[in-house]
Amino acid sequence: xxxxxxxxxxxxxxxxxxxxxxxxxxxxxxxxxxxxxxxxxxxxxxxxxxxxxxxxxxxxxxxxxxxxxxxxxxxxxxxxxxxxxxxxxxxxxxxxxxxxxxxxxxxxxxxxxxxxxxxxxxxxxxxxxxxxxxxxxxxxxxxxxxxxxxxxxxxxxxxxxxxxxxxxxxxxxxxxxxxxxxxxxxxxxxxxxxxxxxxxxxxxxxxxxxxxxxxxxxxxxxxxxxxxxxxxxxxxxxxxxxxxxxxxxxxxxxxxxxxxxxxxxxxxxxxxxxxxxxxxxxxxxxxxxxxxxxxxxxxxxxxxxxxxxxxxxxxxxxxxxxxxxxxxxxxxxxxxxxxxxxxxxxxxxxxxxxxxxxxxxxxxxxxxxxxxxxxxxxxxxxxxxxxxxxxxxxxxxxxxxxxxxxxxxxxxxxxxxxxxxxxxxxxxxxxxxxxxxxxxxxxxxxxxxxxxxxxxxxxxxxxxxxxxxxxxxxxxxxxxxxxxxxxxxxxxxxxxxxxxxxxxxxxxxxxxxxxxxxxxxxxxxxxxxxxxxxxxxxxxxxxxxxxxxxxxxxxxxxxxxxxxxxxxxxxxxxxxxxxxxxxxxxxxxxxxxxxxxxxxxxxxxxxxxxxxxxxxxxxxxxxxxxxxxxxxxxxxxxxxxxxxx
Numbered sequence: 235x236x237x238x239x240x241x242x243x244x245x246x247x248x249x250x251x252x253x254x255x256x257x258x259x260x261x262x263x264x265x266x267x268x269x270x271x272x273x274x275x276x277x278x279x280x281x282x283x284x285x286x287x288x289x290x291x292x293x294x295x296x297x298x299x300x301x302x303x304x305x306x307x308x309x310x311x312x313x314x315x316x317x318x319x320x321x322x323x324x325x326x327x328x329x330x331x332x333x334x335x336x337x338x339x340x341x342x343x344x345x346x347x348x349x350x351x352x353x354x355x356x357x358x359x360x361x362x363x364x365x366x367x368x369x370x371x372x373x374x375x376x377x378x379x380x381x382x383x384x385x386x387x388x389x390x391x392x393x394x395x396x397x398x399x400x401x402x403x404x405x406x407x408x409x410x411x412x413x414x415x416x417x418x419x420x421x422x423x424x425x426x427x428x429x430x431x432x433x434x435x436x437x438x439x440x441x442x443x444x445x446x447x448x449x450x451x452x453x454x455x456x457x458x459x460x461x462x463x464x465x466x467x468x469x470x471x472x473x474x475x476x477x478x479x480x481x482x483x484x485x486x487x488x489x490x491x492x493x494x495x496x497x498x499x500x501x502x503x504x505x506x507x508x509x510x511x512x513x514x515x516x517x518x519x520x521x522x523x524x525x526x527x528x529x530x531x532x533x534x535x536x537x538x539x540x541x542x543x544x545x546x547x548x549x550x551x552x553x554x555x556x557x558x559x560x561x562x563x564x565x566x567x568x569x570x571x572x573x574x575x576x577x578x579x580x581x582x583x584x585x586x587x588x589x590x591x592x593x594x595x596x597x598x599x600x601x602x603x604x605x606x607x608x609x610x611x612x613x614x615x616x617x618x619x620x621x622x623x624x625x626x627x628x629x630x631x632x633x634x635x636x637x638x639x640x641x642x643x644x645x646x647x648x649x650x651x652x653x654x655x656x657x658x659x660x661x662x663x664x665x666x667x668x669x670x671x672x673x674x675x676x677x678x679x680x681x682x683x684x685x686x687x688x689x690x691x692x693x694x695x696x697x698x699x700x701x702x703x704x705x706x707x708x709x710x711x712x713x714x715x716x717x718x719x720x721x722x723x724x725x726x727x728x729x730x731x732x733x734x735x736x737x738x739x740x741x742x743x744x745x746x747x748x749x750x751x752x753x754x755x756x757x758x759x760x761x762x763x764x765x766x767x768x769x770x771x772x773x774x775x776x777x778x779x780x781x782x783x784x785x786x787x788x789x790x791x792x793x794x795x796x797x798x799x800x801x802x803x804x805x806x807x808x809x810x811x812x813x814x815x816x817x818x819x820x821x822x823x824x825x826x827x828x829x830x831x832x833x834x835x836x837x838x839x840x841x842x843x844x845x846x847x848x849x850x851x852x853x854x855x856x857x858x859x860x861x862x863x864x865x866x867x868x869x870x871x872x873x874x875x876x877x878x879x
Contacts, residue, residue, distance in 0.1 A: 326519070588739055
């Protein structure tokens, strides 16, 4: 029994050493394999033979050694830290890339930055104000205005093209996430099958860990492994991979108003809460997919997406007729802006840029074609009216149909009727507080005329593609001598938040073709009311000059200081540069952090050829020692048998 036990000890030593040599060779063969984890043979005692006992213990003899496990050398805590930080690195990589694209558009498009177009616009107005009757100066202003508008539209369109291109990246990310999920699910089954016995599926585990590392680049994940070796994966708190299924993602169109895509779970639930504040402390700044969705935003933004404290919708009139600011409503809109438009690199730039261009365009138009309330204008002209209602309409072409909006303003509010090809399709009471006293009309008393004054009043420089600036209406007036007659007034078609076609946005702008073809139609000549008919309108020229020296808006609702156009643009591009620097700095910090964590992981799981060669020599010596041991035992057995024979 003793000799047979000794022989078993030697044989087990051979087997264990051979296994260790094979594992070491496997490590050496994968020195340069990405994602490979160094494997290590752990040995233990086999069963013992009982040869007797005493009153205090058993007398046992060991029969050798065995391989307990071939384990991977990995640190689960470092893996968790790496996957969190690589996700954060990818989040800021997307943000930094997006802001870099935008910086290029404003600074390098066609080799000229937009600042020059803004400056040229001011210079042309300044020169025209010196010689309002000069056709040369008028032509120069028109050409500069056209360049300004086309350049703004080009930049805005390029931002839109880049915004839409992110949909391709979003689709690719969703497809890859689903592929990774399916592969991990398949590997779970293979690992569980392989590890039914004593074998460890280490190579499968390495591949699975590599996939988990890649998945962490796209989304925030958490993992848990059960006793069978099956890993369950949660994405943003929702189970993505379970032992029995994969909850796949899909992309769908956000809504009918935009072709942009959003990512949902296959059961139509949201993956991300995109209105949640992005914060490193709360780990909400993790993952490439989320960053793509946030950077792109949910639509093409314009100036209406920025809450304006001066907007009349934030004011109401109390019982005593005093104006009251609706601070709570405004605060809610600011919070919504910060969580949506303000959080999106692209939408915040689109809305800010459109606010600037809208401000320039409407200020110039209002200087050339001023508006005021009916009562104020009639008072200046020595007229009065008893009218309590007014009806006007505007028409636009939508496809093959003609859409006409007829607005009736009465003492009780505003009623809008919509006709399609003269058929009434909708009637809405929009604003019960809006009366005829609030209606804005063309201020013919203070407005200049074109050089051919009889045929060219009310000419704005920039026009909307769909809506005319004014709609014609008729009211009954009484002059100072008591004479009553019907008078034509021109009602200003105001911009409406819910109707993009009514807005002076970059997308809706075009230059007035009448003025483009005939510069003499710019309304800077005098009118009959001011006694300067035949000369030029000094007040109109002054208004054009003043708009460049007056503050028109703040950069966004979080900035309280208002700026001139030039100051606004400087602050605008400065803000882009600041945000870009912050994002790039965070990305660079994450690169260093991820590199440090990965280096720590490699210290645990990486293969060192020198160390493995040393182990190889050690295991070969162990193998040789076991072989010599067996030879010695064999000789002992031979001597015993010979003596017994």
